[in-house]
Amino acid sequence: MKQWSGISxxxxxxxxxxxxxxxxxxxxxxxxxxxxxxxLESRLGLKLLYRSTRKVSLTEEGKIYLVHCRHLVESLEQANQVLSSRKETPRGLLKITAPVYYGETQLAPLISEFLSMHPDVELDLHLTNRKLDLIQGGFDLAIRLGQLESSSLIARKLSSRSQHIVTAPHWIEQHGEPVTITDLRANQCLRGSVNYWRLQDANGNPIQFKPQGRVHCNSGPFLREAALQGLGLVQLPDYYVRNDLKAGRLVSVLSAFQAANEGIWAVYPQNRHLSAKVRHLVDFLQQTLNR
Structure with missing residues (x-):
């Protein structure tokens, strides 16, 4: 690199x-x-400039050298401008991983909107409920839900979610409404992939309740449908049941024992110079998920 010194x-x-x-x-x-x-002159073994107290002029060799060096400097400036432009304008491939249902129902319309706004961005989206290794998989970004495990990754909170225990109105009519956590033990609970429900006591202390019931499934949409059919109670995040609660198809119970909200996170590898595509997407999701 020393041969470039002095050219600018x-x-x-x-x-x-x-x-x-x-x-x-x-x-x-x-x-x-x-x-x-x-x-530079010493390396070349040639005099490039005549120096005097009043002015500086080029030698014959300096004039020849200037023609070629000017192209080098202009090319370097153009390269810097290209990178500077990329730093400000989202472009290139975005490789993202996110949970399946959340990605399909919550992220899909927002990321599609982002892509419409930035035509130079390409997308490679992996929807899976497994937590993939971002470094090994070459991912720019992961969307993670709930409590995060300790890691060297950078996490930025995008929004939050709440957990609701819900059931169909006719279940309440037939079996009565549970008013304490103990009452849950006498009810059919629809069990998901997590072995416990997150609740809190009257003092706000977290509680883990282990549900019991004849239905077990690792699919949130299936459990929602089972609740709609009056098969029991289920705990699901708000984005599963929000519309059903508004329409009265489901009702929320034990609201006083509802656990504190959990975070929805954008997680990405440590990078001192975060690319424009990732930075703009994270900003966009943070704004749109909370509008």
């Missing part, structure tokens, strides 16, 4: 006709400009 200074002095003006343009000292050009 030589071009700047040639164009400005002054070591002082060249230093000002490059934001370095006059002494550094002079030293770097002297080292």
């Amino acid at each position: 200074e030589f071009v700047a002095v040639s164009e400005h006709g002054s070591f002082t003006e060249a230093g000002r343009a490059l934001n370095i000292s006059v002494a550094q400009v002079s030293r770097n050009i002297a080292e």
Whole structure:
């Protein structure tokens, strides 16, 4: 890399006709400009500039060298501008992983909107409920729900979710409404992939309740449908049951024991210079998930 030293200074002095003006343009000292050009001439074994107290002029060799060096400096400036543009404008491939149902129902319309806004962005979206290794898989970003495990990844909170225990109105009519956590033990609970329900006591202390019942399934949509059919009670995140609660197809019970909200997170590898595509998407999701 030493062979490049002094070229920018030589071009700047040639164009400005002054070591002082060249230093000002490059934001370095006059002494550094002079030293770097002297080292360049020493490496080349040729004199490039005539120096006097009044002006600076090019030697014959300096004029020839300037033609080629000017192209080098212009190409470097263009390369810097391209990277600077990429830093500000989202472009390139975005490789993302997210949970299946949340990705299909909550992220899909938002990411599609983001892609419409940024036509230079490509998408590779992996929907899975497994927590993939971002580094090994080459992922730019992961969407994670709930409590995060300790890791070296950077996590930024996008929004939050609440957990609701719900059932069909006719279940309540037939079996009565549970008013304490103990009452749950006498009810049919629809069990999911997590072995416990997150609740809290009257003092706000977290409680893990292990549900019992004849239905077990690792699919949230199936458990929602089972609840709609009056097969029992189920705990599901708000985005599963929000519309059903508004329409009265499901009712929420034990609201006083509802656990504190959980985070919805954007997680990405540590990178001192976060790319524009990731930065803009995270900002966009944070804004739109909370509108």
